[in-house]
Amino acid sequence: MDSILLVAIFHAAIISATPILYAALGEIFAERSGVMNLGVEGMMLVGAATGFIVVVNTQSLMLGTLVAIFAGLLLGLVFAFLVVTLQANQVVTGLVLTIFGTGLSGFLGKQVIGMAAPISYKKVPIPFLSEIPYFGHVFFNHDVLVYIAYLLVPICWFIIYRSRAGLELRSVGENPSAADSVGLNVFRIRYLYICIGGAFAGLAGAYLSLAYAPAWAENMTAGRGWIAIVLVIFATWNPARAWIGALIFGGVDVLGFRLQAIGIEMPSFFVRMLPYIFTIVVLTFITYKSEKAKNLMPKALTIPYDREGR
Amino acid sequence: MTNPLLNMHNITKKFPGVVANENVNLEIYRGEVHALLGENGAGKSTLMSILSGLYKAEDGTIVINDKQVVFNSPKDSIKAGIGMVHQHFKLVDCLTATENIILGLKHIQRFYDLEKLHNEIEQFTANYGLKVDPRSEIWQLSVGEQQRVEILKMLYRKVEVLILDEPTAVLTPQEVEELFITLRKMAKEGKAVIVITHKLNEVMNVADRITVLRQGKSIATLMKTQTSKQQLSNLMVGREVCLTYDKDDKEIGPKVLSIQNITALNDKKVKALEDFSLDVYGGEIIGIAGVAGNGQRELTEVIAGLRTVISGIITIDDKDLTNAAPRKIIDSGVSLIPEDRMGTGLIGNLTVTQNLILKCFNEAQFSNKGFLHLEYLANYSTEIVKDFDIKTAGIYSPIKLMSGGNQQKLLLAREISKRPRLIVAAYPSRGLDIGATQAIHKILLSQRSEGTAVLLISEDLDEIFCLSDRIAVMYEGKIMGVVKPNEATIDDIGLMMCGEGRAC
């Protein structure tokens, strides 16, 4: 295939991967603490809508992005209250959060539907690096939020695997009773990471409305929040793998459209199926195989921590 | 004699319907290994749970270094220098030993150097002679090694008092010796070690002083050098008024259950039953005496088909049912009254009727071609409830609303209504009051009269003595001896329960 086309596809894949990656990184934190948040889609939408509204009214990208992050965080707080304090069913609550978020974003966004973005994130080529043949354009000719995502991956990895906070996080998701016994506050830790997850989801949404599109349209996440949830499992709750996975999912998405455009329909759909099928295979392997593999999934995931003897 | 490091004074702790500790006194000195001895239910674990901050006593005080303290959480207790190693380890499987040891400590750097910590912990383990590879993940370690990690966890937090709850239950004899060496070393360094146990020979091996608890009260505190196993056993078991029953002198029937040389592992892959043999005949009650944790649970599971047997044979009425499916065993006339009645035998959210038909819903009287005879079932339940005098909130209410005694009666009613050949009853009167207990006993005796073979497992020696035709004592997966109730005294049995053999 034409090398220029390849470069364009990879470049587009990274853009497509970025919102999924943000949301997945956030969800990795939440799930590592033992909580599965199916409300990511709703939180992303609210982030997208609020971010865009603020930008339309203030012309400030910074403010818009911050408000989007904050909105996601607030929804995370609501979710945490329901599933951690009130011990509500995580699956149902997450679904409800998605529904609520979808509605809220639609309501808030109606004032700005169809408007052009007064300002949006523009590509900022990194001097020198962006001039490397082929790779330069693919990796270093993007907007700021993409670069921040690059940085966040190793940062998140370090936090989870090499910091004291990460150790505490992992223990809460694996064996909350053990964590409780050494004096860790399981509830507080879960609250914290659920909110972080919400903040990341809000940021992911902001990326869509302030950089990717840029605009607001109802339901503009188009299922990306769900893909992020899938990605977390595909990546076995590991930020580094999540980056690779996001590229795959993003790439597959882009590839699908390109193939469609050239008139090659069929393979695009099957290519897009592959990540999901692969995730099932990975999960089966994890569940069935050696002890080492079994330890990839946080043991306490979706089980509410009830100190009363359980 | 210096002042005690720790003093528990007049501790009283109540749970709904039960007094777990009543005016218990305990004095612990630096540099001693102190054994807390008693049967199950004597109150040892509860007392130590109070000391480690899990529970709060209704009455009484705790004094450490002459200062009164109040614990609101395990964290407070650890801060006061008290650490407890529980029977069920609180370790995170996928983390390394080092990470488990430092978990929750706030003085560790935010971005710690794991390699450096590994080295530090390695040094730490060497100091105490507790061999564990700090770099291995918990799931890779043996049970003995995991226990060492738990102990190290406490030592790293600079505890002055280390409490161990039944520490040898999961260890091999070799590991037990190593543990005792460690405990003595810690005592020599000025720490106080409290060991909760029921095993007499271990007590005499490792303890300096011993406090005996019985039925929630502290009975005596003795120096090891001034007592004997016999005396301790007496104190532990005590003498109670025996509820005597009139047992008719029936002929013993044919052999129903034959267990021949079976070996089975427990959940921690340690041998729970070792070369175990026992025969039970129709029309007799065999009582298995022994402290819980010596393989009794595994024995019931092996008979009921819920646990695999590694070697040996189990036959029911001469049919080989070793490792057969539970359904097949149930259909062969075996009834298990499980020790965990609500977790294994009954479902709290379901009604009386729904619990009654748990095993027999396919029988012709209860259903036809897959459809339940609801009206018949309602009548059936009502009758059972009446016959067995079970107090319910109505046969359509969930049984979790019933008292323990009534739940147990329901369970028994269900099991015996199938006219089983063999009833395995594990701790049937545990947690029940006198009235319910007598009702249960009456049921078991009536089954005996009808020719059913009954295998009774209990920690209550009075119950064993009053009901059994023969008594077998179980210790560490083996039978220590089989005697007739009129041929042995409670003391003899007590000794056997604690590991002192008597020729079979």
Add this chain to the structure above:
Amino acid sequence: MWGGESVLVKEKVNLSNFISVEKRAKVSKVSFLLIPLISIALALLFGAIFLWATGYSPMKIYMLMFTGSFGSFYNFSETMVKAIPLMLTGLAVSLAFKMSLWNIGAEGQLYMGAFMAGGVGLFFPQLPAPVMLTCMVIAGFIGGALWGLIPGILKALVGVNETITTLMLNYVAILWVGYLVYGPWKDPNGFMPFTKGFEEYALLPTLPGTRIHAGITFAIIIAVVLYIIFKRTTWGYQIGVIGESQKVASYAGMSIKKNIVLVMLISGGIAGIAGMAEVSGIIGRLQYNISPGYGYTAIIVAWLSRLNPFVIILVAIFFGGLLNGGYALQIVGLPAVMVSMLQGAILFFVLGGEMFTRYRIKLGRGGRN
């Protein structure tokens, strides 16, 4: 005396110095029913305050929604049309939930059912309508059943978490249908990703004057059947026991693995029928977007109905009403999707209210044990 092993029994948890929460010993019937109702009332109140604060009249909006969903014969019939797939998927999902199997895959099972039924409808030779439709129903069931079988087998044999596998398969199913309608099955005379329309004999009959199709009879029949199964059969009884406690079920000799597979199969099959009903009753063809997430909403419907088949029918109608009422909001310039907020709020309050059926709040300092 107190059990063999040390048991952590904490009956009170301090949420702060002033409130403590205590586990209820009993669940009174009154609170069981009252609390969901109070939750709904609170949610409506919350919604009213929100509307008033943003400059709309709560009464006006609620009336608009109500008339939009139930106010006229036509509106009510449209509400029913939207309720039918919710009924069917809700029933499908409730069967799995009864056994504590988290079937999140009703969406995908619906699509597979639509695909199989659509295949039969488009490519079988001409048959009289009753025969053709029966074949389509069976095909729909098979399609969904196969899609439920895969996660069922994985769970029974290997123990793979069914929440995740069913979720994944949703995407595969939607993409599969996408492939068909963009590719081999695309209507040669059309430009959009549709198949040819089904012939008369492959369309479900509708109630005259409305778009309410025979799918509603499927729903009612299945609801009755499920009710009978749960209440009156030995199989339903076993499912309930396994769902409550696998440990007790094995102790009682019940076959858990076999039932996992069977239940996932049937649960998927019912969702498959939902797919058949949508394409044969309303849409009239196979197309790219068959369901706006019915399979996901079904989970909430089933949960809210506490798995009672008849309540599921009613709750599905309520949700259909919410959906329809939302469209009415467009008259005052509000986006239809806003009704999701109200839906979400009601559900949040109900979810939160659940806690009160299990716990009691006490004011004042509770001891920590």
